[in-house]
Amino acid sequence: MIKFTNVVKDFRRARVLDGINLDIGIGERVALIGSNGAGKTTLIRCLLGEYTHDGEVAINGLDPRSHRTEVLGNIGFVPQLPPPLKMPVGQLIDFSAALCATDPKRIHAIAQRLGLDVEAILARQFVRLSGGMKQKLLIAIALGREARVLIMDEPAANLDPEARKIFFDLLAERLDDATMIISSHRLDEVSGLVNRVVEMDMGKVVLDDKVADAVTLTARLACRVVLSRFEPAFAKALAGWNLRSSDDNRIWEGDIAGPDRLRFLGIISRYTALVSDLSLSEN
Amino acid sequence: MKQLWLTAKLDIVESLRARWFQIYTLVFGGIVALLFLFGLTESRVLGFIGLSRLLVTYIQLTMAILPIFVLITTVRSVAGDREAGVFEYLLSLPVSLSAWFWGKIVGRYIVVFAPVFLAMLGAVIWASIQGIEVPWDMFGYYTALLAVMALCFLGIGMLISAIARSTDMAQGAAFMVWLFLLLFLDLILLGVMIQGKVAPELAVTLALANPLQVFRTAALALFDPQLIVLGPSAYVILDLFGTTGYKIFALAYPAALGMVSATIGYFIFRRGDLP
Numbered sequence A: 001m002i003k004f005t006n007v008v009k010d011f012r013r014a015r016v017l018d019g020i021n022l023d024i025g026i027g028e029r030v031a032l033i034g035s036n037g038a039g040k041t042t043l044i045r046c047l048l049g050e051y052t053h054d055g056e057v058a059i060n061g062l063d064p065r066s067h068r069t070e071v072l073g074n075i076g077f078v079p080q081l082p083p084p085l086k087m088p089v090g091q092l093i094d095f096s097a098a099l100c101a102t103d104p105k106r107i108h109a110i111a112q113r114l115g116l117d118v119e120a121i122l123a124r125q126f127v128r129l130s131g132g133m134k135q136k137l138l139i140a141i142a143l144g145r146e147a148r149v150l151i152m153d154e155p156a157a158n159l160d161p162e163a164r165k166i167f168f169d170l171l172a173e174r175l176d177d178a179t180m181i182i183s184s185h186r187l188d189e190v191s192g193l194v195n196r197v198v199e200m201d202m203g204k205v206v207l208d209d210k211v212a213d214a215v216t217l218t219a220r221l222a223c224r225v226v227l228s229r230f231e232p233a234f235a236k237a238l239a240g241w242n243l244r245s246s247d248d249n250r251i252w253e254g255d256i257a258g259p260d261r262l263r264f265l266g267i268i269s270r271y272t273a274l275v276s277d278l279s280l281s282e283n
Numbered sequence B: 001m002k003q004l005w006l007t008a009k010l011d012i013v014e015s016l017r018a019r020w021f022q023i024y025t026l027v028f029g030g031i032v033a034l035l036f037l038f039g040l041t042e043s044r045v046l047g048f049i050g051l052s053r054l055l056v057t058y059i060q061l062t063m064a065i066l067p068i069f070v071l072i073t074t075v076r077s078v079a080g081d082r083e084a085g086v087f088e089y090l091l092s093l094p095v096s097l098s099a100w101f102w103g104k105i106v107g108r109y110i111v112v113f114a115p116v117f118l119a120m121l122g123a124v125i126w127a128s129i130q131g132i133e134v135p136w137d138m139f140g141y142y143t144a145l146l147a148v149m150a151l152c153f154l155g156i157g158m159l160i161s162a163i164a165r166s167t168d169m170a171q172g173a174a175f176m177v178w179l180f181l182l183l184f185l186d187l188i189l190l191g192v193m194i195q196g197k198v199a200p201e202l203a204v205t206l207a208l209a210n211p212l213q214v215f216r217t218a219a220l221a222l223f224d225p226q227l228i229v230l231g232p233s234a235y236v237i238l239d240l241f242g243t244t245g246y247k248i249f250a251l252a253y254p255a256a257l258g259m260v261s262a263t264i265g266y267f268i269f270r271r272g273d274l275p
Helices: A038-046 A068-072 A087-101 A105-115 A131-143 A159-174 A186-194 A231-238 A258-269 B001-015 B021-038 B051-084 B087-088 B097-130 B136-163 B167-195 B200-205 B211-221 B231-243 B242-269
Strands: A002-011 A014-025 A029-033 A054-059 A075-078 A149-153 A178-182 A196-201 A204-210 A220-227 A244-246 A249-259 A273-283
Touching: A002 A038, A014 A204, A029 A038, A029 A186, A038 A054, A038 A149, A038 A178, A054 A231, A075 A131, A075 B136, A087 A105, A087 A131, A087 B001, A105 A131, A105 A159, A105 B167, A131 A149, A131 A159, A149 A186, A149 B167, A159 A186, A159 A249, A178 A186, A196 B242, A204 B001, A220 A231, A231 A244, A249 A258, A258 A273, A273 B242, B001 B021, B001 B097, B021 B097, B051 B087, B051 B097, B051 B211, B097 B136, B136 B167, B136 B211, B136 B242, B167 B211, B200 B231, B211 B242, B231 B242
Parallel strands: A029 A178, A029 A196, A075 A149, A149 A178
Antiparallel strands: A002 A014, A002 A054, A196 A204, A220 A249, A220 A273, A244 A249
16 A cells, blocks of 8 residues: 655755655554654655655555655645644635545534534634644544545644544544554554554664554543542543543543543543542443 | 646635735835825826826836835745645645646736736726826736736746745845846946946847846836937847837746746756655
């Protein structure tokens, strides 16, 4: 499906990609991780045909640079930083839909599922939306078409827990027919979403490993947290995960998305001294 | 073709909301309004009165403002978009590079030319309402001259945007190009002629390679067909082209320069890194 063969990219004298060889098959969900400057974004830009490079990049045997429209017609891309577009939301959706030969209503529907009321913001400039709204819209544009490859750079970073759950559901719907590459600085952000991890450092692949595919994207975990005493900051964090409190804000209960379990435990770990009981059980 | 128009439309919508466009429109609309306000249509200079007097002044002012405005705003927005990640996202969509680049030029051309033309058209409509005689020949030729001027500097602007890798560099280069053309216009050629280093014919021919000089001379030729104000230089120009020939040259050469610059810009853009 996707093949990188000895890909090398230099910026002036700095080598940013140093002989990348990767084969990614249909249905694989790859976490592309690494620190800043590791080469993740450069690799993605080579895959999108945006950078010239040595070596070969092919998607279904086609070079993304010389077969732009055929290749990019099958790729849904969500950038890490939303572009500062001044055009209205409606215009962006129509433009993307027209280029990708999809129905704008499909994008509207996905945005709606993510909790974004598109109809209300059609005339608003994209750049004036909040970070979360921009992210939802870009995800809706990427998923609102027949993309066989999804490339996402920190896609869920700006989403609230509820939108993350729906985002995971949306990805789960594409598991059989799409290949996903999800880039992140941290593995815990994306660990639940992927079945393969590729770690980059200094322009090289330093780890390429399969991940036990036990976590399903649609899994839900019933969560119960009991606090030894009330702490406003911790309570606020738990409320952010849509957990409901009882017993004078000491007992918190609710559902956590399966792929979010590591991320959730990361939040809990900051307040371990306050936790007197914790349970996470699959529904 | 569909992709090209989609890109052009996108660029128009983006530009209409940009501050530079609002200022740009205000400047040219404001010039016409001020010229009317100061009663220029009633004054008589060099035998010109009425709307022709206004048009002569308008095109002189436009020649001073439009090139630097078009150069700076084009490189700022194109190089700025690339730096801000707009290219990274929009070029991840299935649009061909030719449709993208030429679509941007078409969109931007409409946005750059429309305010200048509409301001002049507004003056003509107002004059018609007021019963002032409209010099249609002059209006037609000035419109063509403005259209070509916009194309020329847009093409140069797109070339600079394709070469420069940052907004600062692009802006600096655009300013240097404009300054070079401006200096080339008067100081350099005048200097070498005075020193007797080049033949006057060569100096005049070199001056005509400068689009700013071509526009200025063409605008002069419309109310001074013998180019008397240019002195002996006029002989070289008129011997070489003739009055009508020069009018055609003044449209064809800058248009070709703009298109060639844009085409070179396109090949550089297509060959290199996009974002």
